[in-house]
Amino acid sequence: MTCPSYHPPDEMLMAYGTGSLDEASSLLIATHLTLCRRCRIEVERIEAMGGGLLDSLAPESLSEGALARVMTRLDGPPARSRPPQTAAVAGMPAPLWPYIAGGVDALPWRRVGPGIQQVFVASGPIARARMLRVAPGVVIPQHGHAAGEMTMVLRGGFADAGQTFEIGDIEVAGPETIHRPASDPEEGCLCLAVTDGPLRLTGLLGRLLNPFLDL
Ligand SMILES: [Zn+2]
Structure with a gap:
């Protein structure tokens, strides 16, 4: 498979990687990632950076509630918390399946x-x-x-x-x-x-x- 030539703006990948992107934009980015190795690597880098930042915070600097909120945030926006057991739609990237059930x-x-x-x-x-x-x-x-x-x-x-x-x-x-x-x-x-x-x-x-x- 050839890699795409035109990619999302860097700030979109950054927002996606930090879980702060809205559902519609997340759907587009997630779909692009299934087709683009370059952007997958970039998002993995951003996610690792976010995880590293979290690790560097001393545990006592976050109240229990704040930590729970951060962890929820890291779980990502609703687009990524939808049930993954949606039926496959032939020829379409997986992130789209819940949105185009039935084909x-x-x-x-x-x-x-x-x-x-x-x-x-x-x-x-x-x-x-x-x-x-x-x-x-x-x-x-x-x-x-x-x-x-x-x-x-x-x-x-x-x-x-x-x-x-x-x-x-x-x-x-x-x-x-x-x-x-x-x-x-x-x-x-x-x-x-x-x-x-x-x-x-x-x-x-x-x-x-x-x-x-x-x-
Ligand atoms: Zn790309």
Whole structure:
């Protein structure tokens, strides 16, 4: 398996490794880690660093309650404390299984534009995770982002601004990003996207499509 070329921002890996990331973002990072050895090593390093810090604290410097809270914190966010005995979903990374039980095709997909479908899989007060299914050769109308979005390829791929994103690759878009991604002409694209702010579509088609995106 080839390693992904585009990775999550370092601060996301740091937040994940210290158990302080929200559920939707944790889902995306955990899924990326199953596909990316480089980031797995980095998270292991961060976790070891966190464990070392905890060990270096004298026991009497933490009250019993504080220690329990720290230990709970180290157990990670809800995304990682879900029951692990979820049935496997063929062809999909394990962290996604609890969110897509029954399989990708059985999800309540909603059409949001020509050749574009989406379904929300995890919503929280900070960020929301959705899956996007784009038919082959579809160009997503030019759009901007009011906040941040990370989009990771699960199947197929897409091209954007001269870069090609394949399985495991993450495109990070911020408030300054205005782009027009195009799905793979043969395979289309299945993506996991985490948005921490509303999407803002620009251009005429974008403005027409905007009400349907419900973001
Ligand atoms: Zn990576």
